[in-house]
Amino acid sequence: MTNRTTIAIAGLFAIAATTLGGLDFANAQDSAREIATEKVKVKAETVATGLASPWSLAFLPDGALLVTEKAGTMRIVRNGELSEPISGVPKVWNSGQGGLLDVALAPDFEKSGAIYFTYSEPGSGGAGTAIASARLVDEGETARLIDVKTLFSTKKKTSRGQHFGSRIVVAPDNTLFVTFGERGDMNRAQDSQDPAGSVLRINADGSVPADNPFADGQKALPQIWSTGHRNPQGAAWDPVTDSLWITEHGARGGDEVNRPEAGKNYGWPVISYGRHYSGAKIGTGTAAEGYEQPLHYWDPSIAPSGLAVYDGAMFPEWQGDLLAGALKHQMLVRLDRDGNARITGEERMFKGEFGRIRDVRVAPDGSVYLLPDGKGASIIRLSRA
Numbered sequence: 001m002t003n004r005t006t007i008a009i010a011g012l013f014a015i016a017a018t019t020l021g022g023l024d025f026a027n028a029q030d031s032a033r034e035i036a037t038e039k040v041k042v043k044a045e046t047v048a049t050g051l052a053s054p055w056s057l058a059f060l061p062d063g064a065l066l067v068t069e070k071a072g073t074m075r076i077v078r079n080g081e082l083s084e085p086i087s088g089v090p091k092v093w094n095s096g097q098g099g100l101l102d103v104a105l106a107p108d109f110e111k112s113g114a115i116y117f118t119y120s121e122p123g124s125g126g127a128g129t130a131i132a133s134a135r136l137v138d139e140g141e142t143a144r145l146i147d148v149k150t151l152f153s154t155k156k157k158t159s160r161g162q163h164f165g166s167r168i169v170v171a172p173d174n175t176l177f178v179t180f181g182e183r184g185d186m187n188r189a190q191d192s193q194d195p196a197g198s199v200l201r202i203n204a205d206g207s208v209p210a211d212n213p214f215a216d217g218q219k220a221l222p223q224i225w226s227t228g229h230r231n232p233q234g235a236a237w238d239p240v241t242d243s244l245w246i247t248e249h250g251a252r253g254g255d256e257v258n259r260p261e262a263g264k265n266y267g268w269p270v271i272s273y274g275r276h277y278s279g280a281k282i283g284t285g286t287a288a289e290g291y292e293q294p295l296h297y298w299d300p301s302i303a304p305s306g307l308a309v310y311d312g313a314m315f316p317e318w319q320g321d322l323l324a325g326a327l328k329h330q331m332l333v334r335l336d337r338d339g340n341a342r343i344t345g346e347e348r349m350f351k352g353e354f355g356r357i358r359d360v361r362v363a364p365d366g367s368v369y370l371l372p373d374g375k376g377a378s379i380i381r382l383s384r385a
Helices: 186-190
Strands: 032-036 041-052 054-059 065-069 073-078 100-105 114-123 126-138 143-153 168-170 176-179 199-202 224-226 231-238 243-249 255-258 296-298 304-309 322-326 331-337 343-349 357-362 368-372 375-384
Touching (some): 041 065, 041 073, 054 357, 054 375, 065 100, 114 143, 143 199, 176 231, 176 243, 231 322, 322 357, 322 368
Parallel strands (some): 231 304
Antiparallel strands (some): 054 065, 100 114, 114 126, 126 143, 168 176, 176 199, 231 243, 243 255, 304 322, 331 343, 368 375
16 A cells, blocks of 8 residues: 555535535535545535634534634534634633643533543643533533533643643543643653653543552552653544554654553653654664554654544445544545554545644544644545545
8 A cells, every 4th residue: 555645636516405414514615525545535525614723523412513722712513603612611721732622522411411621721830731521501502611620630730832642532431541742841751650641541520440550559640541652642442452542743753653551651752763853862762671662653754633443334445444634744644454453554645635634533424524723724524425
């Protein structure tokens, strides 16, 4: 499989005035494009426009979308229209890579209205990553958050503007995996008493699961699941292996795909397949005893952000593959996997077509939603042509 995608633009055509999953695509955009990939031709439609540096989205039961914007606003997108900002969102530290970040629905959302979200929490010294829960009250034209509760936050706040990590994955047992970046201070990723540079696992109420690897808190923070991560901005539950998979930014090269296992150390900054931006060597090299190897890495970097495992009926050709957003080269990367879930190749799709891809989500109908970064951003839906 090559790393180059053959892109054929079939032209512009009018979208029929149909509604799918609660979203009226005729109201959102009057044209679409067909784009050929290695295995299938897709149709790319604009669902909504005018978002300000969006970071994440979640699918509401009625087909609308819940979207976060980095500056600290959360909106509902319904029938191609953006709602007014949802009230009740806590203050965020909107600086550098910090702001309002990921969002996820609780499994019982239809009954409880419960959501989870991450953000850069301001405090003495600067900011740190935090995860909170709340209940979304959607009243149609307006919406608000109530019962906002901080489930976990970083005690050590700094003024550095990078590496908040910040993806949430709700596991089948209803525990929450949350990725924390090392805040631009690499040595924090090897500090077992610091959540920075770690994947955390907590219960929905913020308590510590009894089967966490350090649940007694003697060797590490009880919330820590795995350590040695740089800046994981992609995370997804994989139904094939029944486990968490993540993507994380390297420095100059060395972006990684990992499958974090309980209590294991993934090496940053002791080992890496990249180099510092200065060109200097990182740590001891690419391997050392006691540190896990990535399942896949990119050198040079693609700047991965957003990750999904394709599990749907619309694109059987992609079933079980990983879909990773890329900020660099503005593309979606499909990682092909074999029957044992081993990564066997990659396809680089839509390079430069939609902008920097911040998030990737598979919709209930099997279509794929892309959330490009930046001011005036759009939401893109990929369906079968």
